[in-house]
Amino acid sequence: GQQVMQIPQYQHVQEGEDFTTYCNSSTTLSNIQWYKQRPGGHPVFLIQLVKSGEVKKQKRLTFQFGEAKKNSSLHITATQTTDVGTYFCAGPGYSGAGSYQLTFGKGTKLSVIP
Amino acid sequence: DGGITQSPKYLFRKEGQNVTLSCEQNLNHDAMYWYRQDPGQGLRLIYYSQIVNDFQKGDIAEGYSVSREKKESFPLTVTSAQKNPTAFYLCASSPGYTGELFFGEGSRLTVL
Numbered sequence: 562g563q564q565v566m567q568i569p570q571y572q573h574v575q576e577g578e579d580f581t582t583y584c585n586s587s588t589t590l591s592n593i594q595w596y597k598q599r600p601g602g603h604p605v606f607l608i609q610l611v612k613s614g615e616v617k618k619q620k621r622l623t624f625q626f627g628e629a630k631k632n633s634s635l636h637i638t639a640t641q642t643t644d645v646g647t648y649f650c651a652g653p654g655y656s657g658a659g660s661y662q663l664t665f666g667k668g669t670k671l672s673v674i675p
Numbered sequence: 676d677g678g679i680t681q682s683p684k685y686l687f688r689k690e691g692q693n694v695t696l697s698c699e700q701n702l703n704h705d706a707m708y709w710y711r712q713d714p715g716q717g718l719r720l721i722y723y724s725q726i727v728n729d730f731q732k733g734d735i736a737e738g739y740s741v742s743r744e745k746k747e748s749f750p751l752t753v754t755s756a757q758k759n760p761t762a763f764y765l766c767a768s769s770p771g772y773t774g775e776l777f778f779g780e781g782s783r784l785t786v787l
Contacts (some may be wrong), residue, residue: 570715594775603765604718606775649717651776661725662708662733663776667717 563588563654565668575674580637582669584650588593591653593626593633594663599646607635640673647671678702681766681779688760688786696751696782698766705771707749711735712763712781721764724749753784761786 564587570604574580587638592611596604606609608617610626610633617624625637628646654664679700688694701708706725710718724743738757743749747770750781753760763783767776 596776602778603778603781605778609750609775632704653719661706662720662723662731664720665710665718 562662563652565612565652565664565666566649567650567669569666569670571670573672573674574640575640576642580640580644582635582650582671582673584633584635584652584666586652588630588652588654589630591630593630594651595624595633595635596649596651596665597646598649598668602646604649633666637671641672642673642675645671645673679766679768679777681764682784684780686782688784691755692787693755694753694760694784695754696764696766696784698749698751698779699747700749700768700777700779701747702757702768702770702777704744704768704777705727705746706769707743708767708769708776709733709739709741709749710765710767711776712765718765721751729735745787760784 566585567582570638578639594609595607598604608624614628615626625634647670649665649668651663653667682697699758708723709721712718719735721739722741724730729744730743763781765781766779769776
């Protein structure tokens with residue numbers, strides 16, 4: 562079945578440093594989504610990328626979708642303590658019955674040292 | 676306010692007991708999902724439903740059951756057959772194919 566791998570699993574950064582998490586899929590994706598889960602909270606949708614080579618920005622966050630649509634990255638510039646949490650990528654998969662489901666990576670847990 | 680409501684937030688049960696987790700949404704979404712989250716394991720799909728009266732097994736369906744009798748509701752039963760049920764359970768919905776997921780606040784189940 563489809564696999565979505567994410568690295569690193571953990572990242573500790575000093576406040577103000579940059580942070581990047583990488584996502585790789587075993588299959589070509591029609592789109593990729595990114596979610597953030599704060600400690601003790603639930604995942605919240607950040608963004609969806611659809612086009613090959615697409616780059617989107619949200620303030621200090623930059624999201625990229627690879628040319629082959631099999632990998633993606635999330636880069637945070639000048640991290641702040643509010644960035645703490647786990648970042649997940651997720652890609653759609655299709656079962657033999659034609660049903661759509663979303664497969665999540667294991668996430669990258671970001672800690673920011675003030 | 677539109678959203679997804681999961682209950683209970685915390686639940687304790689003894690081994691051998693079945694327990695049902697509630698998930699209700701008023702977003703008028705067709706698709707609903709149940710995920711299980713364990714530390715370091717990310718989110719793993721248990722069951723999903725894309726239309727009323729129909730649902731499919733996800734990657735870890737053994738020991739779980741669901742129903743989808745109404746569009747708004749997608750309850751999950753953790754049966755005694757589930758070997759390691761202690762986990763954080765997340766319900767989600769989406770407006771359709773390839774759409775973003777909206778998550779509830781989760782239910783934390785502890786088996787004593």
